[in-house]
Amino acid sequence: MQVVLYTIFLAALTWLVVTVQNRRRLVVMTLAAVMAVTLVGAPQPVQAQMGIVGAIQAVLNVINGVIHTALTAINSVRTAVNNLQQLVVWPQQLINQARAQVTQMIGKYRNLMSTIFKINLNSATLAGPRALEAIIRDHQVGNFPALTAMFTNNYGAVPVATSASAGDRAMSDMDDALTLDNLKTLKAADQATDIELQSADAIETSSSQAAPGSASFLTATAITSAIHAQALTQKLLAAELRQEAARLAHRNTLRKENATNTTHLRGVLVNLLQHQ
Amino acid sequence: MKTLRVLVKTIASWMSSHKPRTAVLALVLMFTAPWPAKAQIISPCCALLFAGLSSIQSTLIKVVGGGLNQILGVDKAMQQFQQAVVWPQNLVNQARGLVGVLQGNFNRIQTLMKIPVNSATLPVSQQLEQVLLSRNPNQIGQTSGAYTALYGPVPQATAASPQVLNMVDMTDAAAQAAMKRAIEIDALADLELQAANQLNQSIQAAAPGSAPIIEAQADAWLIRANAYTQSATADLMRLRSIDLANASADIKMGATNTTNLRQALANLLQHQ
Numbered sequence: 084m085q086v087v088l089y090t091i092f093l094a095a096l097t098w099l100v101v102t103v104q105n106r107r108r109l110v111v112m113t114l115a116a117v118m119a120v121t122l123v124g125a126p127q128p129v130q131a132q133m134g135i136v137g138a139i140q141a142v143l144n145v146i147n148g149v150i151h152t153a154l155t156a157i158n159s160v161r162t163a164v165n166n167l168q169q170l171v172v173w174p175q176q177l178i179n180q181a182r183a184q185v186t187q188m189i190g191k192y193r194n195l196m197s198t199i200f201k202i203n204l205n206s207a208t209l210a211g212p213r214a215l216e217a218i219i220r221d222h223q224v225g226n227f228p229a230l231t232a233m234f235t236n237n238y239g240a241v242p243v244a245t246s247a248s249a250g251d252r253a254m255s256d257m258d259d260a261l262t263l264d265n266l267k268t269l270k271a272a273d274q275a276t277d278i279e280l281q282s283a284d285a286i287e288t289s290s291s292q293a294a295p296g297s298a299s300f301l302t303a304t305a306i307t308s309a310i311h312a313q314a315l316t317q318k319l320l321a322a323e324l325r326q327e328a329a330r331l332a333h334r335n336t337l338r339k340e341n342a343t344n345t346t347h348l349r350g351v352l353v354n355l356l357q358h359q
Numbered sequence: 360m361k362t363l364r365v366l367v368k369t370i371a372s373w374m375s376s377h378k379p380r381t382a383v384l385a386l387v388l389m390f391t392a393p394w395p396a397k398a399q400i401i402s403p404c405c406a407l408l409f410a411g412l413s414s415i416q417s418t419l420i421k422v423v424g425g426g427l428n429q430i431l432g433v434d435k436a437m438q439q440f441q442q443a444v445v446w447p448q449n450l451v452n453q454a455r456g457l458v459g460v461l462q463g464n465f466n467r468i469q470t471l472m473k474i475p476v477n478s479a480t481l482p483v484s485q486q487l488e489q490v491l492l493s494r495n496p497n498q499i500g501q502t503s504g505a506y507t508a509l510y511g512p513v514p515q516a517t518a519a520s521p522q523v524l525n526m527v528d529m530t531d532a533a534a535q536a537a538m539k540r541a542i543e544i545d546a547l548a549d550l551e552l553q554a555a556n557q558l559n560q561s562i563q564a565a566a567p568g569s570a571p572i573i574e575a576q577a578d579a580w581l582i583r584a585n586a587y588t589q590s591a592t593a594d595l596m597r598l599r600s601i602d603l604a605n606a607s608a609d610i611k612m613g614a615t616n617t618t619n620l621r622q623a624l625a626n627l628l629q630h631q
Contacts, residue, residue, distance in 0.1 A: 139411030146418045154426030161433040253483040260479035267476035275468045282464045289457045296446030299570040300454035303562045306577035310555040313584035314548040320591035321541040327598045328537035332510045335530040342519035
C-alpha cells in the first residue's frame with residue numbers, strides 16, 4: 084500500500100516538475116512534495132509490536148500452564164514413588180526391626196540348641212561296647228579301620244569256612260558289611276550335618292546385617308544348602324533301604340532254608356515210616 | 360519499441376535542456392526513496408522484545424528450572440536411599456563373600472559323601488556290596504544276579520507250599536527293588552549335589568536383580584529333591600510293609616500247620 088502511494092506521489096511530482104513555469108514555484112512544489120512523500124513513506128510499526136507481545140504472552144502461557152502443570156505432576160508422582168519405597172516397600176524402621184529380630188533369635192536359640200544337640204548320648208558300660216559306641220559317634224571319617232576292628236571285637240568275625248556253610252558265611256559277611264557301611268556312612272553324615280549347621284549359622288548371622296538387596300543372595304544360597312541337605316537325607320535313606328532290604332533278604336533266606344529243611348525232613352520221615 | 364525509443368529520446372532531450380529540474384527530481388527521488396530502516400537499540404519494538412524475553416527467561420528459571428530442580432531433588436533422594444538402604448554395594452559384596460564361604464562347605468560335604476565305605480570280605484558279598492554302593496544306575500541290572508548269588512533263588516515248586524513260595528518270591532522282589540532304588544537314589548543325590556554347586560557358583564556371579572532368578576531355579580531343585588526323598592521313603596515303607604506281612608503270614612501258616620499236625624496225630628492215634 085505504501086509503495087503504491089509512493090509511486091503515485093512520485094509520478095505527480097514528476098509531472099509537476101516538468102510542467103511548472105518558474106523557479107520559485109519549482110522550489111515550493113519540491114518542498115511540498117518532499118514533505119508529502121516523507122509522510123506517505125513513514126513506517127507504521129504498530130501492528131508488528133502488537134504481534135510480538137502476543138507471541139511472548141503465548142509462550143509465557145505455555146510455560147505457566149502446560150509445562151508447569153506437567154512438571155508439578157511429574158514431581159508429585161516421583162515424590163509418591165519415593166514415599167512408597169521409603170515408607171511402604173523398604174521402611175528403614177522395619178528393616179532395622181527385622182535385623183534386630185535375627186540378632187535376638189540368634190541369642191535366644193543358637194547356643195541353646197547347640198548345647199542340646201551336643202549332649203553326650205553314650206550309654207554303654209563295658210569296655211568293648213564303650214569303645215565301639217564312642218567311635219560310631221565321633222563324627223570322624225579317618226578311623227574306619229579302627230571302627231571295623233572294634234565292630235569285630237564286639238560282634239565277632241565271619242565264621243571260618245569249616246565252621247559254617249558257604250551261604251551262611253556269605254550272608255553273615257553281607258550283614259556285617261552293610262552294618263559297617265552304614266556306620267561309616269553315618270560318621271560321614273554326622274560330619275556333614277556339622278557343616279550344614281555351620282552353614283546355617285553363617286547364613287543367619289549374615290542375614291542380621293543384610294540389606295533388602297543383598298538378602299536374595301542369602302536366600303538363594305540357603306536354598307542350595309537345603310538341596311545339599313536333601314541329598315544327604317537321600318543318601319541316608321538309600322543306606323537304610325539297603326540295610327532293611329538286606330535284613331528282609333536274610334530272613335527270606337532263612338525261610339528258604341526252612342522250606343528246604345522241611346522237605347528234607349519230610350523225606351526222611353517217609354523213609355523211616357516205610358522201613359518200619 | 361519505436362515508441363519507447365522516441366520516449367527515451369524525448370526524456371533525454373528534456374533532461375539536457377532542464378538540468379536544474381532534473382537535479383531536483385533526482386534529489387527528491389534519492390532522499391525520499393523508502394530505504395530499509397536500520398535497527399535502533401532503544402526503539403519501542405526492541406524494548407518490548409527485550410522485556411518479553413526477560414520475562415520468558417525468568418519464567419523458565421522459576422517454573423521450569425524450579426520444577427526440574429524439585430524432581431532432581433526427589434530423584435537424588437531416591438538414588439541415595441536405594442544405594443544406602445536397599446542395594447548397598449558393601450552388603451551385596453559381603454553376601455557374595457558368604458556364598459563363596461558356603462561353597463567351601465558344600466565341597467567338604469561332597470567329599471565326605473564320596474568316601475568309600477565298602478566293608479565286605481568274601482567274594483559273593485563283595486560283589487553285591489560293590490553293586491549296591493556303585494551309585495551307578497547302569498549297574499542296577501546286575502543287582503538281581505548278585506542278590507541271588509548271595510541270598511539264594513526261590514525254592515522249586517516241590518520244595519515248599521505255594522503260599523511259602525509266593526511269600527519268598529515277594530520278599531525277594533521287595534528287597535531287590537529296595538536295593539535298586541538305593542542305587543538310583545544315590546545317583547540322584549550325586550546329581551543334586553552337582554546342581555546345587557553349580558547354582559551356588561552362579562549366585563556368586565549374580566547381580567542383586569538376577570539372584571532371585573537363580574533362587575527360583577534352586578527352589579525348583581529343592582522341590583525335585585523333596586520328591587526323590589519321598590520316593591525313597593515310600594520304598595522304605597513298602598519294604599517294612601512286606602516285612603510286616605511276612606510276620607503275619609508266619610502266624611497264619613503256623614496256625615494252619617498246627618491244625619494239620621493235630622489232625623495227623625488224631626488219625627495216628629485212631630489207627631493204633
